[in-house]
Amino acid sequence: xxxxxxxxxxxxxxxxxxxxxxxxxxxxxxxxxxxxxxxxxxxxxxxxxxxxxxxxxxxxxxxxxxxxxxxxxxxxxxxxxxxxxxxxxxxxxxxxxxxxxxxxxxxxxxxxxxxxxxxxxxxxxxxxxxxxxxxxxxxxxxxxxxxxxxxxxxxxxxxxxxxxxxxxxxxxxxxxxxxxxxxxxxxxxxxxxxxxxxxxxxxxxxxxxxxxxxxxxxxxxxxxxxxxxxxxxxxxxxxxxxxxxxxxxxxxxxxxxxxxxxxxxxxxxxxxxxxxxxxxxxxxxxxxxxxxxxxxxxxxxxxxxxxxxxxxxxxxxxxxxxxxxxxxxxxxxxxxxxxxxxxxxxxxxxxxxxxxxxxxxxxxxxxxxx
Numbered sequence: 001x002x003x004x005x006x007x008x009x010x011x012x013x014x015x016x017x018x019x020x021x022x023x024x025x026x027x028x029x030x031x032x033x034x035x036x037x038x039x040x041x042x043x044x045x046x047x048x049x050x051x052x053x054x055x056x057x058x059x060x061x062x063x064x065x066x067x068x069x070x071x072x073x074x075x076x077x078x079x080x081x082x083x084x085x086x087x088x089x090x091x092x093x094x095x096x097x098x099x100x101x102x103x104x105x106x107x108x109x110x111x112x113x114x115x116x117x118x119x120x121x122x123x124x125x126x127x128x129x130x131x132x133x134x135x136x137x138x139x140x141x142x143x144x145x146x147x148x149x150x151x152x153x154x155x156x157x158x159x160x161x162x163x164x165x166x167x168x169x170x171x172x173x174x175x176x177x178x179x180x181x182x183x184x185x186x187x188x189x190x191x192x193x194x195x196x197x198x199x200x201x202x203x204x205x206x207x208x209x210x211x212x213x214x215x216x217x218x219x220x221x222x223x224x225x226x227x228x229x230x231x232x233x234x235x236x237x238x239x240x241x242x243x244x245x246x247x248x249x250x251x252x253x254x255x256x257x258x259x260x261x262x263x264x265x266x267x268x269x270x271x272x273x274x275x276x277x278x279x280x281x282x283x284x285x286x287x288x289x290x291x292x293x294x295x296x297x298x299x300x301x302x303x304x305x306x307x308x309x310x311x312x313x314x315x316x317x318x319x320x321x322x323x324x325x326x327x328x329x330x331x332x333x334x335x336x337x338x339x340x341x342x343x344x345x346x347x348x349x350x351x352x353x354x355x356x357x358x359x360x361x362x363x364x365x366x367x368x369x370x
Contacts, residue, residue: 003054003090005083007076008044043072043353045079047086053096057082060145071275072352073245078138085139098146101156105139205234232288232295240267240282249273249352252296253328256289265289270348273355279348304363313363323354326361336361 045061047054060082065075085108086097092111093104109132111117116126127135143155196204206212209231211222224230236247246269256265263286271279307313316322325345327334332346350358 003047003050003083003087005079006046006048008042008046045076047083051096053098054086056146056151057086057097060142063145064141071277077134078141081135081138082142085135085142097142098152105156201238205231209234228299229295232291235291236267236284236288239288240284242267242269242282243275245275245352246273249355251347251355251358253330253333254347255292255296256284258286258290258293262286270350272348272351308363313359317359317364321357322359323357324361324364325358328360333358 044058044065046058061075061079064070064078070078082097088108088111089095089097089100089104093100093107095104112127112135113129113132114126140155143152146152147155206216207219209224210227211219211224213219233247236242237244240247250267250269250273254268254270256267265284265286266281267284267289268281269279271277274280313322317324324336325333326336326342332344332349334342335345337343
């Protein structure tokens with residue numbers, strides 16, 4: 001199909017070990033060196049460009065990452081939207097993204113919002129109004145960038161008119177695909193909101209997340225994993241209003257220490273993991289923090305022990321998918337650099353992806369470090 005989207009990973013490439021059969025699931029060092037020479041930042045989206053026009057997309061992704069001031073998830077979503085657009089132009093319209101015009105945008109809108117693309121099951125899958133709005137924003141940024149670099153004389157649609165198809169859509173169906181009264185045939189919304197009271201939430205958590213049947217016994221058909229972890233995660237989200245990405249990036253040393261200061265505590269989220277790059281603190285009930293610590297000390301500790309016995313941490317390290325750390329404190333740790341030396345890093349300096357790769361040196365099957 002071509003134009004496959006990937007993401008640069010310099011740390012993984014520096015730590016990777018090529019196996020005897022030359023199989024590798026991370027970016028190989030030679031490719032990483034080429035991207036580094038081009039000045040492309042780490043974790044930038046990239047495509048396997050077949051033409052010079054498509055290779056310009058890599059330059060756009062690099063500039064979007066550095067200058068856009070966007071969250072990592074937003075950059076990734078914009079990159080996927082741009083790649084889908086460029087692939088549509090190549091395959092369905094026989095032109096590059098630099099040659100697109102408003103007619104191409106309207107044809108793209110018809111395909112994405114009404115006609116749909118067949119999925120694996122053969123059903124025609126369309127996108128929501130919200131996803132289409134995001135794609136329009138991504139394309140507007142792409143063509144503003146191209147015009148600023150004099151790659152095109154003018155954008156195929158004006159900045160003020162870039163949302164033409166979305167505006168027409170909203171006039172007919174309303175924002176995010178919700179049909180206005182008197183209209184028929186609107187695509188069903190996949191983002192309907194349901195408000196639960198406290199009792200309904202507990203029922204949803206116990207049955208849907210923990211898999212319990214009446215009587216607090218495990219349901220006979222339940223096959224979920226990490227149900228207790230997920231239940232505590234949901235409780236924390238509901239009681240604090242934190243974002244999923246923020247809470248998922250929280251590290252054990254960042255959890256509040258239980259004391260006798262009262263029923264209310266605070267969770268702190270570093271600027272490196274929050275939307276917009278602004279750190280913040282949110283109130284949380286001490287009872288919720290206590291349940292988090294129960295998970296850490298019992299369920300999580302058991303899973304970590306079994307993973308160590310299986311050698312899971314050594315394997316991810318060999319594949320270049322781990323950052324070895326030691327000397328953990330409430331504010332930071334020592335992190336091993338690619339050359340084997342240790343450097344002090346603050347938790348607030350580690351982004352969400354780096355936090356996912358952290359492995360304590362004591363979890364490895366052999367002594368590690370200098």
